[in-house]
Amino acid sequence: MLVERPPTVNGVPLLSKQRHSVAASIATAFLLADNRSGSRQVTLTKVEVMLEFRAVFVVLLLLCINSAAIAQENQADVEIPPALEVYMGRTIAQTMHYLGAPWLIRENRENQERCSLMLANLDVKPGMTVCDMGCGNGFYALQMAKMVGEEGTVLGVDIQPEMLKLMSERAAEAGITNVKPILGTIADPKLPEGAVDIILCADVYHEFSHPEQMLAAMRASLAPNGVVVLLEFREEDPRVPIKPLHKMSKAQVNKELTANGFKLVKEFDKLPWQHMMFFGKDENTEPTSE
Numbered sequence: 001m002l003v004e005r006p007p008t009v010n011g012v013p014l015l016s017k018q019r020h021s022v023a024a025s026i027a028t029a030f031l032l033a034d035n036r037s038g039s040r041q042v043t044l045t046k047v048e049v050m051l052e053f054r055a056v057f058v059v060l061l062l063l064c065i066n067s068a069a070i071a072q073e074n075q076a077d078v079e080i081p082p083a084l085e086v087y088m089g090r091t092i093a094q095t096m097h098y099l100g101a102p103w104l105i106r107e108n109r110e111n112q113e114r115c116s117l118m119l120a121n122l123d124v125k126p127g128m129t130v131c132d133m134g135c136g137n138g139f140y141a142l143q144m145a146k147m148v149g150e151e152g153t154v155l156g157v158d159i160q161p162e163m164l165k166l167m168s169e170r171a172a173e174a175g176i177t178n179v180k181p182i183l184g185t186i187a188d189p190k191l192p193e194g195a196v197d198i199i200l201c202a203d204v205y206h207e208f209s210h211p212e213q214m215l216a217a218m219r220a221s222l223a224p225n226g227v228v229v230l231l232e233f234r235e236e237d238p239r240v241p242i243k244p245l246h247k248m249s250k251a252q253v254n255k256e257l258t259a260n261g262f263k264l265v266k267e268f269d270k271l272p273w274q275h276m277m278f279f280g281k282d283e284n285t286e287p288t289s290e
């Protein structure tokens with residue numbers, strides 16, 4: 001039986017609606033102005049002149065708002081290319097919705113995934129700066145916070161503010177102060193450059209709608225000898241009860257990461273359901289996306 005995963009969400013921002021409603025308001029304002037001029041008398045009273053000015057002012061104001069909305073949309077268009085549906089032969093999964101967050105902290109997760117065994121093999125050391133990429137409600141971020149200690153920092157990145165809020169609430173409840181929430185975009189995790197020792201991508205890489213941009217940004221954020229660690233459900237193993245869209249084979253992970261300037265530096269193969277693959281920067285290969 002497959003493990004039922006929570007609902008998904010499409011992370012692509014929708015600014016067109018906003019533009020449409022502003023355009024509609026402008027059209028209405030112009031119509032009002034037209035009607036008014038249609039009934040205009042040769043000599044305008046003071047009140048009429050004031051009303052004319054007000055109509056012109058409203059139109060100009062709406063035009064400004066519309067330009068700002070279009071500029072914002074254009075900027076988004078320039079910075080974030082369209083989301084991919086397929087990358088290097090693999091169908092990209094939809095983002096898990098924040099309403100499914102309780103699934104991430106379910107009681108039997110340890111039994112099913114051996115999370116503590118994964119963490120024990122992640123090579124996290126006190127004082128490190130580590131990242132929980134696609135941290136959700138912070139299941140791993142909070143545990144890593146204890147491992148890096150007071151001198152270290154965990155950067156918890158997610159594209160859903162609701163997930164970050166849940167993580168911050170859980171951290172506050174546990175008295176954890178070294179987890180920093182970062183609201184990324186679907187193409188940019190907003191990480192500091194050259195500063196992160198370990199980036200853990202637990203059950204998230206297969207959801208990236210912009211894998212090349214995300215990999216390039218993560219690569220740039222790595223400290224010397226830093227690694228990106230992918231934890232993905234094993235596609236090769238039919239006993240792993242997860243839907244195929246949320247699984248990846250080792251060959252596919254390798255193909256995608258090596259095409260983007262990474263090299264496999266280590267693997268841990270003793271988890272019950274997941275591949276755990278460590279990738280460092282391949283200094284001899286520039287990413288195809290750069």
Ligand SMILES: C[S@@+](CC[C@H](N)C(=O)[O-])C[C@H]1O[C@@H](n2cnc3c(N)ncnc32)[C@H](O)[C@@H]1O
Nearest residue numbers: 096104134135136139158159160186202204207
């Ligand atoms: C299946 S959940 C895994 C959460 C967490 N890693 C865990 O194992 O408990 C995937 C998370 O990745 C986030 N996500 C998807 N695409 C992302 C992106 N481009 N950047 C950052 N987070 C992303 C989703 O919002 C979601 O919270």
